[in-house]
Amino acid sequence: MSFSKEALKIDAAAETEKITRWMRQNVGRQFHKQGAVVGISGGIDSSVCLALAVRAFGHDKVLGIAMPESESNSESLDLARNLAEQYGAKFIVEEMTGPLKGFKAYDRRDEAVKKVFPEFGVGYKSKIVLPPVTEKDSFNVFYLTIITPDGQEKTKRLPLTEYLQIVAASNFKQRSRMTMLYYHADRLNYAVIGTGNKNEHEQGFFVKFGDGGADIKPIAHLFKTQVYQLAEYLGIPEEIRKRTPTTDTYSAECTQEEFFFRVPFEIGDLVWLGMEQEVPVDEIAQAAGISAQEVINIQNDIKRKMRTAEYLKMNPLHLD
Amino acid sequence: MESIEQKIRNYIVENFLFGDETVLFNNDDSLSENGIIDSTGILGLVNFLENEYQISIKNEEIVPENLDSINKIVRFLKTKFESMTIAS
Numbered sequence: 307m308s309f310s311k312e313a314l315k316i317d318a319a320a321e322t323e324k325i326t327r328w329m330r331q332n333v334g335r336q337f338h339k340q341g342a343v344v345g346i347s348g349g350i351d352s353s354v355c356l357a358l359a360v361r362a363f364g365h366d367k368v369l370g371i372a373m374p375e376s377e378s379n380s381e382s383l384d385l386a387r388n389l390a391e392q393y394g395a396k397f398i399v400e401e402m403t404g405p406l407k408g409f410k411a412y413d414r415r416d417e418a419v420k421k422v423f424p425e426f427g428v429g430y431k432s433k434i435v436l437p438p439v440t441e442k443d444s445f446n447v448f449y450l451t452i453i454t455p456d457g458q459e460k461t462k463r464l465p466l467t468e469y470l471q472i473v474a475a476s477n478f479k480q481r482s483r484m485t486m487l488y489y490h491a492d493r494l495n496y497a498v499i500g501t502g503n504k505n506e507h508e509q510g511f512f513v514k515f516g517d518g519g520a521d522i523k524p525i526a527h528l529f530k531t532q533v534y535q536l537a538e539y540l541g542i543p544e545e546i547r548k549r550t551p552t553t554d555t556y557s558a559e560c561t562q563e564e565f566f567f568r569v570p571f572e573i574g575d576l577v578w579l580g581m582e583q584e585v586p587v588d589e590i591a592q593a594a595g596i597s598a599q600e601v602i603n604i605q606n607d608i609k610r611k612m613r614t615a616e617y618l619k620m621n622p623l624h625l626d
Numbered sequence: 627m628e629s630i631e632q633k634i635r636n637y638i639v640e641n642f643l644f645g646d647e648t649v650l651f652n653n654d655d656s657l658s659e660n661g662i663i664d665s666t667g668i669l670g671l672v673n674f675l676e677n678e679y680q681i682s683i684k685n686e687e688i689v690p691e692n693l694d695s696i697n698k699i700v701r702f703l704k705t706k707f708e709s710m711t712i713a714s
Contacts, residue, residue: 437685444689445658446665447672463685466669606690614664 309585310593311576316532318539325524326362332522333363339497339521341367343490344395345483347554348372348385350537350546351525352501357393357540358524359499365394369490373483375402376412377557385546392543398490405482415475418468422450429455431558434464434472439568443603446568446610453558476555480516488519497521505530505574509608510615511566518618529575569604577604631700637674638696642667653696668693675699681706 333339342359346352359368370390374383383399390397406412420426431453436446448469451461464472484498491498500520502512507526512518525533530551537547551562551571567574573594580590580601591598628636631653642662643649649662657663663671671693672683681703692702 442686442689443691444686445668445693447669447685447688449685463688464669466666466673469669470666610658610665613658613661 308593309580309583309589311572313579313583313593314529314531314575316528316535318535321528321532321536322358322361322539325358329358329362329522329524333497337497337521339491339495341369341494341496342499343369343371343487343494343496344499345487345501345517346370346372346386346389348379348382348389348546349549349551349554350530350542351503351506351533352386353389353542353546354533354537354540355499355501355524356389356395357537357542360393360395361540366396367496368393368395369494369496370395370397371487371490372397372399373402373486374399375406375479378554379552379559382554385543385549389543389546392541400486402479402482402486405486406478409478409482411475411478411482415472418471418475419450419452421468422462422464423452423460425454426452431556433553433556433558433560434469435461435560435564436566436568438564439600439603439607443606446607451558477513477516479555480513481519484516484519491521499524500526502526503530503533504528505567505571505578507619508615509567509611510618511562512618514618529579530571531575568607574604574608577601578608581605581608630703631696633678634696634699637671637678638662641670641674653700656690656694657696658690658694671699675703679703679706681710 333342341363344352344356344359346356356368356370370386372383372386387397387399416426416432419432426432433451434448435451436448437444448464449461450464450468450472451459453459487498490496498520500518500523502517502523503525504527506512507523525536528536534547553560553562563570569577573596576594577590580593587598587601591601594601638657639645639647639649651657651660651662668688672688675681676683687702691698693699
């Protein structure tokens with residue numbers, strides 16, 4: 307049989323059984339913890355992780371925590387609250403704007419944005435993006451986009467210093483959320499569930515010791531398109547399943563595709579799986595409906611990101 | 627006088643290898659595939675080339691074909707210098 311998108315299909319019931327058994331074994335016998343905390347954002351990945359945690363440990367042993375801040379999408383909190391209620395998990399809200407202001411996260415980021423766009427100020431929004439993968443192979447060089455109060459977009463390539471400062475300041479968001487999750491995990495003797503999928507985990511779309519900081523990552527082996535299959539099986543509400551995945555990190559709305567992955571998931575996942583299974587490029591191209599050159603460029607992009615992700619996934623090194 | 631090739635090699639060794647000259651790579655080796663430079667490093671390299679040679683590198687020029695080995699960088703710079711000469 308020729309290679310097609312069918313290759314990404316999973317048996318969601320069997321996968322759920324496998325994951326939840328593995329979660330119970332590790333959180334109980336390995337970690338000696340008595341439940342789990344899950345940071346829930348109203349996105350697909352954290353929703354699936356909450357549902358899996360409830361199946362694995364029982365609804366009364368799972369705490370869902372929403373951690374909005376002043377730049378979060380306003381719909382996210384209601385989606386997170388409704389999700390926790392649907393699955394019967396305990397639920398709290400931790401407002402993160404105060405801690406982030408304490409770190410001067412917004413000021414430090416905006417200081418760098420202003421160096422690139424001096425006119426940036428009150429009422430403006432910003433985000434950083436990668437251009438889409440095209441016929442021409444290219445490096446992952448980030449661009450800064452600002453949106454003026456009247457909705458006009460301006461984009462410039464980011465110089466190194468400003469790029470590093472914007473990322474460093476934005477990382478306060480994920481790292482302060484991780485700290486909050488561990489506060490609640492420690493006080494309850496629970497484990498922290500990491501919500502990254504395979505795309506994020508393997509390509510390095512996470513912050514080291516931020517959202518990458520967790521005890522167990524139940525969906526880190528699943529492609530994003532497979533997480534959607536699990537979501538449907540687990541009964542995640544359609545309004546969450548239909549949302550476009552965003553970073554929920556920058557003040558301007560920023561999809562995960564434009565920020566990092568550079569291709570739609572249904573294409574990227576298929577190209578990646580084909581690479582893993584050593585399927586000929588032409589066959590992948592036909593299955594994905596793109597050119598052979600685009601397949602090669604997407605695969606090169608994935609390989610480059612995976613090399614960068616090695617550092618992010620590494621534990622601190624030490625001499626024996 | 628230091629050649630362009632030597633200047634670029636020195637920049638890479640100083641900035642990405644802490645001056646460790648025992649790391650061997652030849653002028654055709656891929657800097658990204660050999661783990662010498664990542665995307666952040668490419669951004670630094672672009673800054674270095676722009677400042678050192680007073681050139682402006684366009685977005686569409688930041689591609690492996692131009693920047694992924696010492697020889698590719700040298701070829702790219704020569705093309706840039708030629709286009710500047712023609713323009714002036």
